[in-house]
Amino acid sequence: MKKLATILTGAVMLFSTFAFAIDGEKANLNVSARIKASFSKDFSTASNISWEKIKTCYIATFTINTTEINAAYNDDGELVGTSREIETVQLPICVSLALSKKYNGYNFSKKALELTFDGITNYYLAVENDQQVLKLKCSVSGGIDVESKVKKK
16 A cells, blocks of 8 residues: 555656646755666666655656656655656557547647556646636546546636
8 A cells, every 4th residue: 555655646746746846855865876776777868867855756857868757766766657748749549539539629738748657657638628628637548537627717
């Protein structure tokens, strides 16, 4: 149960960092050798690395091939999850087809968040029409859940 809580916390923190720019400890953060070794093994080509601690997770923000990525590690140096921003046109075909079928007539955000934790990847994006804005969570298989709904005035 504790592992699940850690994973969910990491996923929420990754999403929160992306979506809401949470302030945390930055720059000169004392990251353990175990976490740094795990990070170096997982992302050997990373550059522009910065660390932030949010609750029990250490979040690395870094670049690989011009793509900014976030990775969350627990105190044991285990990778909890990753996130990156992608173009909506890069969504998996199953997701794109499900979105265009279910939300025909909606305008799609240009960017989506790809969030992976515990081996499961989901995509988060917004769609809107004249009446409302929806924030969606999409699974790789094309399943779609509405995370929030805001009516336009």
